[in-house]
Amino acid sequence: MSEHSVVNAAPLDLECHGLSRDFDGVTAVDNISLGIEPGSFFSILGPSGCGKTTLLRLFAGFLEPSRGDILIKGRSMLGVPPNKRPVNMVFQQLALFPTMNVRENVGYGLRRKGVKRAELNRLVERMIERVGLPAETDKSIDQLSGGQKQRVALARCLIMEPDVLLLDEPLSALDLKLRERMKVELKQLQHEFGTTFVYITHDQSEALLMSDRVAVMNRGKFEQVGAPSTLYFEPQSAFVAGFVGDSNRQQGRIRSAQNGRLVLETLTGTRLQGIDAANSGLKAGEQVEIFIRPESIKLSRSPLQDGAGVNQLSGSIHSLLFNGANSRVLVREENHSALYTAVVPQTGEYADLRANTPLHISWPTEQVRCYRQQPAGEGGG
Amino acid sequence: MSAESSSRLNLGLLLLLAPFTLWLLLLVVLPHSDLFLISLNEKRGPGQYAKGFGNYIDFFSEPLYWNTFLRTALMSISATVLTLLIAFPIAYYIAKLLRGRPKNLLFVLCLIPFWVSELVRTFGWMILLRETGVVSSFLQWLGWVDGPVEMLYNDAAIMIGLVYTSLLFMVVPLVSVLDSLDDNLIEAAYDLGGNSWNILRDIVIPHAIPGIVSGCIIVFMLTLGNYLTPNLLGGKDSLWFTEQIYTQFITRFNWESGSAFGFLLLLLSSLIVWLGLKLTHQTLADTVR
Numbered sequence: 001m002s003e004h005s006v007v008n009a010a011p012l013d014l015e016c017h018g019l020s021r022d023f024d025g026v027t028a029v030d031n032i033s034l035g036i037e038p039g040s041f042f043s044i045l046g047p048s049g050c051g052k053t054t055l056l057r058l059f060a061g062f063l064e065p066s067r068g069d070i071l072i073k074g075r076s077m078l079g080v081p082p083n084k085r086p087v088n089m090v091f092q093q094l095a096l097f098p099t100m101n102v103r104e105n106v107g108y109g110l111r112r113k114g115v116k117r118a119e120l121n122r123l124v125e126r127m128i129e130r131v132g133l134p135a136e137t138d139k140s141i142d143q144l145s146g147g148q149k150q151r152v153a154l155a156r157c158l159i160m161e162p163d164v165l166l167l168d169e170p171l172s173a174l175d176l177k178l179r180e181r182m183k184v185e186l187k188q189l190q191h192e193f194g195t196t197f198v199y200i201t202h203d204q205s206e207a208l209l210m211s212d213r214v215a216v217m218n219r220g221k222f223e224q225v226g227a228p229s230t231l232y233f234e235p236q237s238a239f240v241a242g243f244v245g246d247s248n249r250q251q252g253r254i255r256s257a258q259n260g261r262l263v264l265e266t267l268t269g270t271r272l273q274g275i276d277a278a279n280s281g282l283k284a285g286e287q288v289e290i291f292i293r294p295e296s297i298k299l300s301r302s303p304l305q306d307g308a309g310v311n312q313l314s315g316s317i318h319s320l321l322f323n324g325a326n327s328r329v330l331v332r333e334e335n336h337s338a339l340y341t342a343v344v345p346q347t348g349e350y351a352d353l354r355a356n357t358p359l360h361i362s363w364p365t366e367q368v369r370c371y372r373q374q375p376a377g378e379g380g381g
Numbered sequence: 382m383s384a385e386s387s388s389r390l391n392l393g394l395l396l397l398l399a400p401f402t403l404w405l406l407l408l409v410v411l412p413h414s415d416l417f418l419i420s421l422n423e424k425r426g427p428g429q430y431a432k433g434f435g436n437y438i439d440f441f442s443e444p445l446y447w448n449t450f451l452r453t454a455l456m457s458i459s460a461t462v463l464t465l466l467i468a469f470p471i472a473y474y475i476a477k478l479l480r481g482r483p484k485n486l487l488f489v490l491c492l493i494p495f496w497v498s499e500l501v502r503t504f505g506w507m508i509l510l511r512e513t514g515v516v517s518s519f520l521q522w523l524g525w526v527d528g529p530v531e532m533l534y535n536d537a538a539i540m541i542g543l544v545y546t547s548l549l550f551m552v553v554p555l556v557s558v559l560d561s562l563d564d565n566l567i568e569a570a571y572d573l574g575g576n577s578w579n580i581l582r583d584i585v586i587p588h589a590i591p592g593i594v595s596g597c598i599i600v601f602m603l604t605l606g607n608y609l610t611p612n613l614l615g616g617k618d619s620l621w622f623t624e625q626i627y628t629q630f631i632t633r634f635n636w637e638s639g640s641a642f643g644f645l646l647l648l649l650s651s652l653i654v655w656l657g658l659k660l661t662h663q664t665l666a667d668t669v670r
Contacts (some may be wrong), residue, residue: 060572061572062568062572081571082568082571082572083571083572083573083574083575083576087572088572088573089568089569089572091565091568091569092565093563093565095563095565095566095568095569096569097566097569097570097583097584098566098588099584099587099588100583108570108573108575108583109573109574112573112574112575112576112579113574156573157573160573160574
């Protein structure tokens with residue numbers, strides 16, 4: 001590995017330039033360029049069919065790009081087969097070798113490299129310990145639990161000391177509780193090993209929780225690349241706003257626009273104030289999509305006194321969606337019958353809410369993000 | 382469950398199992414028991430018999446019988462190995478490299494020859510290989526040989542016939558076992574630095590072992606017990622063990638000796654299969670999973 005880690009000052013671990021891949025005239029990956037810092041956790045988040053798996057398989061070398069270039073540590077990977085690339089991949093269904101035990105699975109790659117038996121055993125033992133697989137070395141794969149299999153799959157790749165580790169939704173096969181735990185563990189492992197992880201998923205909570213940077217992918221293109229908090233607080237497109245986090249989604253028309261501040265009227269006729277979130281120069285009269293996060297909506301039992309810079313509505317409770325800390329309330333607006341979802345703070349203050357209770361809701365102008373409405377069929381989500 | 386419904390269930394089960402049980406009893410157990418009893422009769426004089434293992438001792442003391450059996454077994458093993466070597470790439474191609482229509486088409490193409498009886502197929506090979514046959518005439522037309530060439534009645538001709546007859550019985554279990562191999566495993570091995578050769582050795586073959594073993598058992602048994610192909614393609618010199626049995630029964634009217642040979646064929650071939658399973662660390666139960 002050392003030969004290409006000192007080529008120039010600080011080459012990015014993984015770069016691609018204008019990367020495209022076509023299948024029978026359909027472009028699955030469309031002109032993507034990116035650079036991933038060494039030692040970072042990079043996620044590609046997108047709905048199924050957005051091309052993220054194709055992108056990962058291009059990185060791994062199972063597919064050759066139609067156009068563009070992939071560089072790993074500054075070295076072009078065009079024409080380099082998967083078994084010669086300094087990347088390894090954790091498969092969605094893990095793809096552990098069922099005819100081998102844990103130790104043989106973990107040692108597979110090193111055996112292929114021709115590492116001597118004593119050295120190999122030492123490295124395998126150490127790796128098994130590091131990923132937290134105690135004394136399971138002679139068990140066959142189908143005797144392991146889901147979490148243990150996960151660890152074997154990771155150990156099998158990490159022992160190769162890859163420049164980049166590719167992960168193809170490896171947590172999707174696990175049940176919810178285990179998935180929550182593995183998210184934290186994966187992040188810890190990544191931190192411990194310092195390996196660059198490229199993780200693809202359709203699950204936003206996986207991407208937001210673990211990643212240093214996230215690329216939101218749609219229809220073969222990156223919609224936005226940024227830190228998880230940036231994606232959440234400053235989505236640059238309607239797709240990102242809709243895909244990352246929850247939103248009350250509405251359509252409306254701009255009545256007036258000034259310095260990115262908008263006055264809107266929704267399809268149901270409610271007057272709102274919002275912002276031009278993508279700075280796309282929205283003008284009066286344009287159709288827009290409006291996103292309001294449930295967690296930005298404040299509940300109150302009486303109307304607010306000072307309403308400047310704030311949207312205010314009164315209505316009554318349509319239904320309560322109890323889900324512990326994630327409980328929500330559906331509020332039906334008084335005059336226009338639009339429904340808004342809001343988060344219910346579980347501080348006890350709102351424990352007595354019932355259906356049809358009158359309620360006032362309010363949220364700041366900055367929390368009403370507007371995006372130019374795409375022609376039908378575009379934007380997805 | 383009431384007593385009545387449980388007895389009705391038992392009757393149903395009995396009826397369902399009846400054809401199989403009858404088949405087993407009438408066509409396997411009964412004839413074999415009779416065969417065994419006959420094989421124990423030693424001929425002392427015209428119409429005079431005594432119980433004993435004389436017919437079995439004959440087999441081991443007469444080198445011709447013994448060597449014929451050994452030759453048949455070795456040829457059958459070679460035919461099995463050859464069939465495996467030819468069938469594996471075909472099965473891999475059908476199971477792993479093809480998708481959809483071409484896959485089904487190729488599979489059907491493997492099946493089509495079996496719509497014709499074995500006898501007709503063997504005659505087909507005779508038309509190709511005999512002195513005045515297609516291959517011989519073609520070689521003469523090319524000018525590569527001066528006169529007609531006889532390609533029938535030798536071991537190579539027998540081998541061609543046996544492999545050809547057995548191919549399907551190897552391809553089918555191999556295709557089904559390779560179909561069940563997850564493509565991701567091959568990709569994962571490739572990703573971790575494997576190459577085609579060691580992926581075949583470490584991933585594909587260990588996975589395919591049950592199919593390989595069941596295919597080999599079927600082909601070996603079919604080949605060992607084949608009468609038609611060695612007889613027609615190998616002629617008088619084919620020295621196939623089933624021909625010895627035929628000779629004892631039909632030509633020499635020596636049913637006692639023929640029965641003993643039949644039994645020995647059964648026992649010795651079972652022994653070879655058992656040895657094969659032991660050597661590859663397989664059990665019969667694994668192969669039918």
